[in-house]
Amino acid sequence: MNKNYLPWIFGIFYLFLLAATWNDRVDVNASGRTILQFWHTYNDDEEKLLKEVIAEWEAQPANSNWAIRPIRIPFDGHKPKIRTALTVGLGPDFARVDWSFVCELARKNACVDLETFGFSKISDQYLSAPLNTNRIDGKYYGLPDQTTCVALFYNKTIFRDANLDPEKPPKTWDEFIETAKKLTNSEKGTYGFGMDNTLWWTLPFFNTFGAKLISDDGKKCLLDSEAAVKALEFKASLFSVHKIEAGAWRAGAISPESGFVNGRYAMIFMGPWNLPKFTNSKLDFGVALIPAGPAGSSSNVGGTNAVIFKSSKNPRPCYDFLTFFTSAEIQARWCKRLNQMPVNRKSYDLFSFDDKNLQVFMEQLKTSVSNPIVTSYEMLEDVVNPEMEAVITGQKTAADALGNASRKVEAKVLSL
Amino acid sequence: MEQSSAFRVAAFVALTAGMVLLSFGISGQIFKFGSMVLSSMTASSEISSPTESVPAGSSGMPAAGDPTPSVGGETPVAVGSTPSVGGGTLAAVGSKPLADGPTPAGSAMVLKSAATLRMAGLAPLANGLAALVSLILMAFVLRRWIATQADLRGRFLKTFFLYEALSMAVVVVLFPFFWMLCTSFKPSGQELIINEANPFDIVPNEPTTANFLKVLKWDKPAGAPVEDEIERKKNFSTYFLNSLLVASTAAFLVTLFSSMAGYVFAKKELPYKGYLFALLMGTMMIPGMMYMVPQFFMISKMGLCGSKLAMFLPHLASVFGVFMLKQFMETIPGSLLEAARIDGASEWQLFSIIIVPLSMPILLTLFLLTFLFHWSNFLWQLIVTDFANPLSITLPVGLALFRGQYTSDLGLIMSASCFSIVPIAVLFMIAQRYFIEGMTQGAVKE
Numbered sequence: 001m002n003k004n005y006l007p008w009i010f011g012i013f014y015l016f017l018l019a020a021t022w023n024d025r026v027d028v029n030a031s032g033r034t035i036l037q038f039w040h041t042y043n044d045d046e047e048k049l050l051k052e053v054i055a056e057w058e059a060q061p062a063n064s065n066w067a068i069r070p071i072r073i074p075f076d077g078h079k080p081k082i083r084t085a086l087t088v089g090l091g092p093d094f095a096r097v098d099w100s101f102v103c104e105l106a107r108k109n110a111c112v113d114l115e116t117f118g119f120s121k122i123s124d125q126y127l128s129a130p131l132n133t134n135r136i137d138g139k140y141y142g143l144p145d146q147t148t149c150v151a152l153f154y155n156k157t158i159f160r161d162a163n164l165d166p167e168k169p170p171k172t173w174d175e176f177i178e179t180a181k182k183l184t185n186s187e188k189g190t191y192g193f194g195m196d197n198t199l200w201w202t203l204p205f206f207n208t209f210g211a212k213l214i215s216d217d218g219k220k221c222l223l224d225s226e227a228a229v230k231a232l233e234f235k236a237s238l239f240s241v242h243k244i245e246a247g248a249w250r251a252g253a254i255s256p257e258s259g260f261v262n263g264r265y266a267m268i269f270m271g272p273w274n275l276p277k278f279t280n281s282k283l284d285f286g287v288a289l290i291p292a293g294p295a296g297s298s299s300n301v302g303g304t305n306a307v308i309f310k311s312s313k314n315p316r317p318c319y320d321f322l323t324f325f326t327s328a329e330i331q332a333r334w335c336k337r338l339n340q341m342p343v344n345r346k347s348y349d350l351f352s353f354d355d356k357n358l359q360v361f362m363e364q365l366k367t368s369v370s371n372p373i374v375t376s377y378e379m380l381e382d383v384v385n386p387e388m389e390a391v392i393t394g395q396k397t398a399a400d401a402l403g404n405a406s407r408k409v410e411a412k413v414l415s416l
Numbered sequence: 417m418e419q420s421s422a423f424r425v426a427a428f429v430a431l432t433a434g435m436v437l438l439s440f441g442i443s444g445q446i447f448k449f450g451s452m453v454l455s456s457m458t459a460s461s462e463i464s465s466p467t468e469s470v471p472a473g474s475s476g477m478p479a480a481g482d483p484t485p486s487v488g489g490e491t492p493v494a495v496g497s498t499p500s501v502g503g504g505t506l507a508a509v510g511s512k513p514l515a516d517g518p519t520p521a522g523s524a525m526v527l528k529s530a531a532t533l534r535m536a537g538l539a540p541l542a543n544g545l546a547a548l549v550s551l552i553l554m555a556f557v558l559r560r561w562i563a564t565q566a567d568l569r570g571r572f573l574k575t576f577f578l579y580e581a582l583s584m585a586v587v588v589v590l591f592p593f594f595w596m597l598c599t600s601f602k603p604s605g606q607e608l609i610i611n612e613a614n615p616f617d618i619v620p621n622e623p624t625t626a627n628f629l630k631v632l633k634w635d636k637p638a639g640a641p642v643e644d645e646i647e648r649k650k651n652f653s654t655y656f657l658n659s660l661l662v663a664s665t666a667a668f669l670v671t672l673f674s675s676m677a678g679y680v681f682a683k684k685e686l687p688y689k690g691y692l693f694a695l696l697m698g699t700m701m702i703p704g705m706m707y708m709v710p711q712f713f714m715i716s717k718m719g720l721c722g723s724k725l726a727m728f729l730p731h732l733a734s735v736f737g738v739f740m741l742k743q744f745m746e747t748i749p750g751s752l753l754e755a756a757r758i759d760g761a762s763e764w765q766l767f768s769i770i771i772v773p774l775s776m777p778i779l780l781t782l783f784l785l786t787f788l789f790h791w792s793n794f795l796w797q798l799i800v801t802d803f804a805n806p807l808s809i810t811l812p813v814g815l816a817l818f819r820g821q822y823t824s825d826l827g828l829i830m831s832a833s834c835f836s837i838v839p840i841a842v843l844f845m846i847a848q849r850y851f852i853e854g855m856t857q858g859a860v861k862e
Contacts, residue, residue, distance in 0.1 A: 006846070014664060021661045021724070023807070037804070043820055044630075069804065074816035077798045084709070084799040088716040098821065148822070258608045273822045280605025304821065 033058075033067035036318055037092035039082070041075040041304070049334060057324050066317045086110055086311065093312035094322070096145055096304050099133040100377035106141035107375050107416075111307040114140045117319045125328070129301040130343050132370035137218065143322055144343040147303035149368045150204060150269040151360055152291065156284045158183055158190065158266040169267075169288035173208070173234065176267075176291040180244035183266040193238060194256040194265030197249030197392065199384045200371070201269060203300035205231045207369045210295030214372040214414075221414060223384070223406040224399070231293070232398040236391045249392070260285075271302065272341060272361045287357040289364050299368045303343075341365055374409075375416040383408045424569050431576050432557055436550045438583060441616065444546035448619045449598065451538035456531045456601060456623035532622045593837070594618070600627050600831035607826040627831040650806040655814035656835055658724065659791060662810055663839075666728035667787040671779050674734055678741030679771050683753060693742075700735050712799055722802025727810060728790055737782050744778040745771060780847045787843060791836075811836050 042050055047070065054068045071092065073081055079101055085091040097105070105111045119140050123131065130144035156166035162182045170176040180192025195201065206213060209231035212222050222228065239245040246265055248256045257274065259265035261281050269290070278285055289297045306325075308318045324330065328346035335342045336351045341361055353359050374380050387405040390396040396404075557576070564572045599607050601623040611617045628634075633651035680686065681693055711730040720726040748771065756766055772779065794812040802808050809817075815836070818828045 017657065017661050017664070021657050021807070039803070041820070043825075071803045072817065073803045074798070074813060074819065075821050076816045076819050077794070077813075080795065081798055081801075084712055087709075088713060088721075090716060090721060261608050262610050262612075271822055273820075277605040277823070280603065281609055302822065 031067055033065055034314060036066055036068045036094070036312075036314060036321070038068050038070050038318075038321075039073050039078070039092040039095040040070055041073060041078055041096060042070075046338060047072060049337060053325055053330055053334070054321075057321055063317065063320070066314070066321075068321060086309065089311060091309055091311055093314065094306060094308040094318040096306050097142075099130070099144075099301070099303055099305050099371070102134050102142045102305050102307055103136050103373050103377070104375050105307055106136040106139075109310065111141050111309055112312075112315050114143065114308075114319065117316065119143070122323065125344050125346055126326070127343055127345055127365055127368075129365065129368040129370045130303055130305075133301065133373060134305050135370075136373060142305040142307040143326060145304055145306040145322070145326060147301060147341050147343050147365065148271045148273060149299040149301050149341075149361065149365050150201070150271045150290070151299060151364045152267055152288045153260060153270045153278070154267045154286055154288060155260065155263060155265075156286055158263065162266075166284075166286065169286060170291050171289075172292045177238070177242050177244065180238075180267065181242065184244050186243070189264060191246035191259075191265050192244040193267045194246045194248035194254075194259045195235075195238070195269065196256060197385065197389055199381045199388070200300055200302070202232075202235060202388060203369075203371060204269060204290045204298065205235045205293075207298035207300065208290060208293030208295055209234070210293075214374060218373065219414060221406045221409040223409060224403045227294075229398045229402055232388060232391055232402060234293075235388075236394075236398065239392050240394055249389070272339065272358060275339065275355070275357055287360040289360060289367075297364070297367055299364050301365075301368045301371055303341075374413050376413060379413050379416075380409060383412060421566065421569075424573060427573055428561060428569075428576075431573065431580060432554060435557065435576075435580055436554055438580065438587075439553050440546050440550040442583075442587060443549040444543060445594070445617070445619055447542035447545045448539070448617075449594075451542045452535055452601060452619055452623040455534035455538060456625045458534070531624060535621065535623060596830050596833055600827060600834050601625070602627075602827050604825065604827055607830075627827040631828055631832050631835075650809075652811075652814060652832055652835060654806060655809050655811045658807070658809065659811035659836075660839060662724055662727045662797075663787045663790040666731060666790045667783045669728075669732050670734045670737055670786045671783045673732060674737030674741050674782060675772065675775065675779060676767070677738045678745050679767055681738065681742040682745035683748075683750065683771075696735050697739065700739075708796065708799075711796075715800060721800055722805055722808045724808065726800040727793075727797055731790070731793075731796075734786065737786070740782060741775065741778060744775055748774050784843060784847055788840065791840065 040047075040050065050070055054070060057063055058067060075098075078095075078097065082091065082095060082097065082101075082105075102111070114134075123140060126144055127147065129149070130147035131140070134140050134142040134144065152169060154166075154169050159166040164179060164182060170179045176193075183192035184190065206228055209227045211225055211228035211231050213228065214220070215222055239247060246259065247253055248259055248265065248268075254262075254264060256265060256268040257270065260268045260270070261278065261283060263283075275287075290299050291297065306322050308315045308322070312318060326344055328342075328344045328350055331342040331344040332347040332350040334340065335347065336353070339353070339355070339358055341358075342348065348362065353362070371377075372380065384405050387396070387401040387408075391398050391401045561569070561572065595618055598618045598620060602620040603622055603624045603626065606620065606622070631652045681689065686692075707730070715721060715726045715730065720729065752770055752774075753766055756770055761769065792812050794816065797810045798813050798816070801810070801813050815829060815832055818825050818832065
């Protein structure tokens with residue numbers, strides 16, 4: 001008889017596995033304080049500093065009743081996680097969410113209007129672009145806790161090879177085209193510019209042309225305005241007329257980030273988050289403001305906001321912590337240590353970066369404009385992106401495409 | 417005849433050249449990978465990850481604090497037999513950041529140099545071994561070619577071509593996995609860089625094991641303050657074991673329940689069997705996403721949120737499994753069961769002695785499919801995970817923790833992915849044997 005040992009091996013292995021993972025409870029040492037759950041999406045380095053800040057806040061005599069427990073959730077999936085947790089009452093007291101998520105939470109009545117705590121007294125201290133991503137129907141439902149924007153990255157080595165001064169990046173769109181033409185060498189496969197074609201990455205174009213995409217009351221889509229059409233025409237011409245853009249937006253093409261690291265694209269839009277990565281890759285690069293258009297230099301805004309949920313029994317201490325966390329001193333320390341942009345205007349006077357490139361982003365944020373605020377930003381992207389692509393590939397004129405997009409946005413997105 | 421033999425020689429030379437190129441390329445990469453693993457393991461085991469040294473460097477003194485002693489300790493080991501050359505290179509690497517001013521990358525670069533230098537030292541060995549492999553292969557092929565009779569050489573060439581084409585296919589299939597392995601050894605910031613001189617050379621020249629150490633939380637120096645229990649448990653080995661338990665339990669139970677139900681639907685009489693089965697099949701029309709929210713409500717009402725049971729409990733009833741097994745079991749002849757009944761077999765014996773062994777291949781297929789489903793079931797496991805308790809985090813969810821809003825730490829994701837493919841590969845290798853065994857069972861009567 002041939003004996004089969006494999007099931008036994010599996011069985012024993014399974015028993016070991018069961019023994020190793022049986023215990024699924026972790027005891028948290030109780031301190032007698034009321035616990036406030038804070039769901040965040042910070043990475044390791046940020047989390048370490050966050051815990052320091054929390055410890056400082058808890059040490060203040062006024063906060064002796066509260067203990068904040070930071071809980072990390074994955075950024076990919078933080079939206080469904082928060083939605084589902086809130087529906088069954090397992091949500092946190094407050095959370096850090098993507099800037100585009102605040103509107104949905106506010107309109108679905110999930111988070112607290114900060115005016116309850118007198119937010120208008122301190123709202124001036126925040127940079128307007130990130131702050132206004134929290135302004136829904138005239139009220140503030142969250143406060144910015146981290147912000148970014150994109151600026152123009154350029155490869156100094158390619159500038160030198162083309163006999164351009166690497167310390168003089170283009171300042172206006174006209175200069176930009178002129179410079180990029182000198183940097184483009186389609187035979188060698190190097191291009192002056194590589195761009196993405198999603199709405200968020202196109203906002204710098206719209207903003208430098210002074211185009212507003214959604215009206216203040218959130219009822220009308222202004223994508224078909226004259227300024228927006230001009231901005232998109234200009235963007236499309238970089239690829240189709242001036243031939244200085246590599247087509248990096250096409251599916252399967254080399255992405256702007258990858259093309260920049262490998263010296264294929266001389267200039268790209270990118271945010272400060274990739275600065276350490278590019279520095280580690282020994283690339284000789286610089287950062288400049290987005291070239292100025294009719295409305296001057298401007299950019300988009302990214303980052304996260306912090307909201308307090310209505311289901312929280314203790315919203316007040318949550319608010320106190322968030323204001324402490326975004327206060328000028330803490331922000332200055334946080335940003336200096338982690339090379340990030342402060343959300344608090346007053347922090348600008350307290351510190352400066354040694355890295356000139358980071359300083360450029362600080363400058364850029366002052367002129368950044370808040371993004372379009374809609375209930376489902378993903379849906380807005382889904383509607384607008386194909387229309388923009390049709391313009392670049394020459395299937396539609398910018399006016400046609402944006403008129404079409406505007407109607408669709410009003411029917412599908414603004415009606416939510 | 418003359419012409420065709422000349423053509424054969426030409427084809428042979430071309431194929432041999434292709435083989436040498438291929439084997440040199442492949443074995444070169446494999447040996448380089450081996451030398452990389454060796455040098456990174458031995459050189460950088462004590463060094464904390466580069467990202468952690470960045471704040472220390474940016475605060476003014478590039479070589480201040482903790483990293484310095486470990487570098488000093490490593491240098492003599494790394495330099496080894498050629499002290500003058502090694503020392504010179506190290507000094508050159510060290511002085512570059514100083515010339516540019518104290519950049520954050522400075523200290524990280526000095527840290528990496530030990531492994532890089534050692535790898536550079538091993539490079540001739542790796543290349544030599546690769547050349548040796550190609551030479552041996554070439555000699556082998558040449559001997560066979562000479563030993564083959566002239567009229568059989570056409571067939572020889574065909575086989576040769578077939579083997580070469582198959583090797584190419586293997587390379588294409590395994591390349592992504594090799595790339596993943598290589599990326600997991602790359603330091604942060606260099607994951608996307610392509611080697612300009614040779615785009616197929618994907619093994620990093622500056623290897624680091626920091627990614628693996630960080631993923632497993634082994635990167636804390638021994639003297640560091642002991643963190644609390646929760647932080648310590650938040651590592652990939654916990655997630656891995658959790659996922660293994662969830663996926664294997666679910667796969668076993670689904671296979672068990674489906675085989676019982678499939679047996680009843682295939683071989684037993686029961687009133688309205690056809691309608692019942694049709695009703696069951698009807699539920700397959702509804703997309704699985706629709707069940708998610710109700711299932712989540714039920715799980716949270718039961719108070720199971722964050723437990724391992726919640727990860728698979730709603731998925732234990734698998735209509736697809738019942739359907740698949742029923743279709744298979746219907747092909748088992750009923751006379752077998754009758755014969756067993758006459759011999760006095762009980763119902764349980766019928767099931768366990770006749771039905772289960774005969775359906776082994778299909779049971780294993782279902783087991784594998786269910787295992788895979790639970791191994792990578794991100795969304796459901798995400799919403800039932802209690803993130804306050806790292807013991808409830810599973811692998812797909814743990815992997816997602818490495819991705820940020822705009823940046824992903826590719827090195828970390830890749831090194832974590834290396835762990836996640838292991839059980840699947842092992843299962844497939846074991847099951848494949850049984851699969852074929854089951855398929856051929858009873859095919860031949862002797």
